[in-house]
Amino acid sequence: MSGLPASNVTDPVPATGAGPRHVAIIMDGNGRWAKRRFLPRVAGHKAGAEAVRRTVTAAADMGLGALTLYAFSSENWRRPAEEVSDLMGILRLYLRKEVAELHKNGIRLRTIGDIGALEGDLIDLIREGVERTKDNRRLDFVLALNYGAQDEMVRAVRDIAREVAAGRLDPSAIEPGAIEARLDTSDLPPLDLIIRTSGERRLSNFLLWQAAYAELLFVDTLWPDFDADTLAAAVADFGARDRRFGGR
Template sequence: MTAATALSVRGDGGGGRAVPRHVAIIMDGNGRWAKARFLPRIAGHRQGAEAVRRTVRAAGEIGIEVLTLYAFSSENWRRPVEEVSDLMGLLRHFLKAEVAELVANGARLRVIGDLARLDADVRALIDEAIARTASGTRLTLVLALNYGAQDELVRAARALAEEARAGTLVPEAIDVEEIEARLDTAGLPPVDLLIRTSGEVRLSNFLLWQAAYAELMFVDTLWPDFDAAALAEAVTRFGARERRFGGL
């Protein structure tokens, strides 16, 4: 079942309910998925990569403009060396093998986070994938790599401070727009819907600024089991919520 079909089955296709412009997902539960099947953790990550493929395709079908996936946090370096190596291997595979499908689906790739710590060959693959998908207009896929929201805000604050010290920016001119222009997500719409899988209920240092008015949704589904129907269900639930943005 495609995402569009799933929405139609629920009576939401064309029903006037809002589709979120920007959906962000904390992809959690790969390890528990593998453990429940007596498999090594890398098996869960591999199945998680399949869920990424399904979700990207479904997002485009639903009409989501931006899909941001928390692929590797700045804290993930604390994991065992073998697991980090496996994750980087999967990232390399994705950047090599999935670009053609992104192009076919009209998706363009963007990457946020501090990329300096990534290996040079990974950075080169990222640059190549971004260039090859630059003409995509159907969906913007944002991968958060070595990303942490607090680090992002620190980097933005440092950039503002440097400009102030250089005399190109006066402190009185610093406002919401000036800060947003220096975030990794500059130019993207704010997050409308933030989903975390696996039943955990926390944001884990993900898009803290951008999700200021996001609808939060915590689902029990483990990430490797997430699919088009699960995304459609989340969008349906989003459409049923009343968003006030601090007003009445």
């Protein structure tokens, strides 16, 4: 496991030795996992769904406040149509099978991103899952679907521009908090840790605003192999860091 030094978060108090409240994961490596086993890419995506199940359970057991998974980016539409269809089918199956288990375990399902671009039956499954679990408090499990951080920020800025144009907001009063309040994550804990699997070292348009003071950790583990031990090691790495938030 390898990490990058980071300087980060909106929380002004250093939390050396403390565990993260909000962890986000860029799930990468499904295709390479399948290729190494001479399997079709869809097999890697199916194995990745199993890793989601393991990781959500582990996050709840560890007492995290929120877990956000980058499930489908706004750029993923550029993939071959067959692969996009496979991904959406796996998401359907996951929601049909797992929402009851999430609810049983006190986990609240959330989404960020523009789900309105998804197919109607999938939108219905997502909304039903969100509604069914809305009163759960053990863990906020957030799926980033058709999500892109730049799009998220553009939507926030457009909303502010409309408020200014209507005379309801003075431009001189616009501060970072005005943008944060309009982001998809506005009612989630501040982001503490971003993990990216498979050895890649970039954020890929994921939670760019929220990552301002988040710790970054890049691991070589391919996503289908990610499990409770991998998550525990990442949390331990986080706890050993000295988070200064630019204060010293």
